[in-house]
Amino acid sequence: MAIRGGAPRRTYTWITAHAPWSAWAWRNTAFTAAAIPAALPVLLGLTAAVMAPGPGMLPPLLILLFGPLLTRLQRSRFRTLLDLDVPEVEREGARFTPLAVARRLRSEATWRQYGYHVLVSPLAALAGALVVLAWAFGVAAAGVYGWFWILPADTRTPGWTERYDAVTVGGILLLLAAPWLAALVARLDSVAAASLLGPNRARELERRVEDLAESRAGVLDAADLERRRIERDLHDGAQQRLVALAMNLGIARATLTDLPAEAKAVIDEAHREAKEAIEELNNLVRGLHPAVLEDRGLDAALSGIAARAPFPVELTVDIGQRPGATVEAVAYFVVSETLANVAKHARADGCRVHVVRAPARDGSARGGSARDGSARDGSVRGGSVRGGDLLRITVTDDGVGGADPARGTGLVGLRKRVGSVDGTIMIDSPLGGPTVINVELPCGL
Structure with missing residues (x-):
């Protein structure tokens, strides 16, 4: 049956996209379930540290040593299953020298990542297990009638429909709620990963502002150098040619006294315009970058x-x-x-x-x-x-x-x-x- 109309069609599309059998539901479920194996090394290490405080300190040390590997594993989980790219923290210099390792252990970004592995990752695994159990119990409860019919006939008891109606309804509600629980867990896990596994946003913005300030200062210096170059070219080139032209016109006006009046008028006008051009060029050069500013301050x-x-x-x-x-x-x-x-x-x-x-x-x-x-x-x-x-x-x-x-x-x-x-x-x-x-x-x- 075709769905017509704007609002009903949008409602039908939304319900279909968020149904328990939709790709949205299975993607979030797969992502939350993948948190369980990703957190197993941390869970085993913490359990060993609690059960045997002396020798059990070795697993936490291994977690500290293999922290970058766990971080890559978690980034791969986000990128593959949720199509979310958690950027890596940029580190300068060599990576495996003793000084680099010591600097990395003191880094705030490193301890944020360990905080994710020790605190968030086990909680995400626990939430993933709850999501998987919600799906399992929902399927089992919603299909309780089918399970009952599989049982031998002599095991059925009178009044079983009255007891299992509520179980079936609860299983259906649990199946409807499981995708949203998975989506909530995925959202919280994504926010925590962006804050702890990725770079510090405040420091990244601060570094970006510093880079932009430095680049803008470079642009300003380049523009100032270009103005000085133009000023020198005008002063040493066009301005000197205009001065020479004005001098030649002045000499011609002073020496060529036997010219007709019309020719003298043309020479006088050319001499006057040459001097005005020199004055305008002086003002232009002074406006670009006055030489006295560079020479005398x-x-x-x-x-x-x-x-x-x-x-x-x-x-x-x-x-x-x-x-x-x-x-x-x-x-x-x-x-x-x-x-x-x-x-x-x-x-x-x-x-x-x-x-x-x-x-x-x-x-x-x-x-x-x-x-x-x-x-x-x-x-x-x-x-x-x-x-x-x-x-x-x-x-x-x-x-x-x-x-x-x-x-x-x-x-x-x-x-x-x-x-x-x-x-x-x-x-x-x-x-x-x-x-x-x-x-x-x-x-x-």
């Missing part, structure tokens, strides 16, 4: 930015030992973009820039990348820093305030630059001003 580079600002800038730099090149570049661009935003949007009469290197405060956040959020009074927060010295940058202007990242005032770019080195940024810009930008960058990057 952050103090001199920021002094140049302050001198070119269209309003008075009070600059204070006290950093002592220079931070990493990547952090210096981020600090330079943060100050540069901040002053550019002040000039475009703040309508400020003046600005103060304070840069200092100081130890990280107690309770500073560690690890992770920049996170953005909003604080009170229009302030914007983002980022988390690692321990060690911090490069603190404070930019204050007396403008109109009201800086809002949603209006495209450059704050999004600032947060991305700061977040690229695990820095923090807090922007407090209430309406009416003043605007205060506080940035903290880890010097050790």
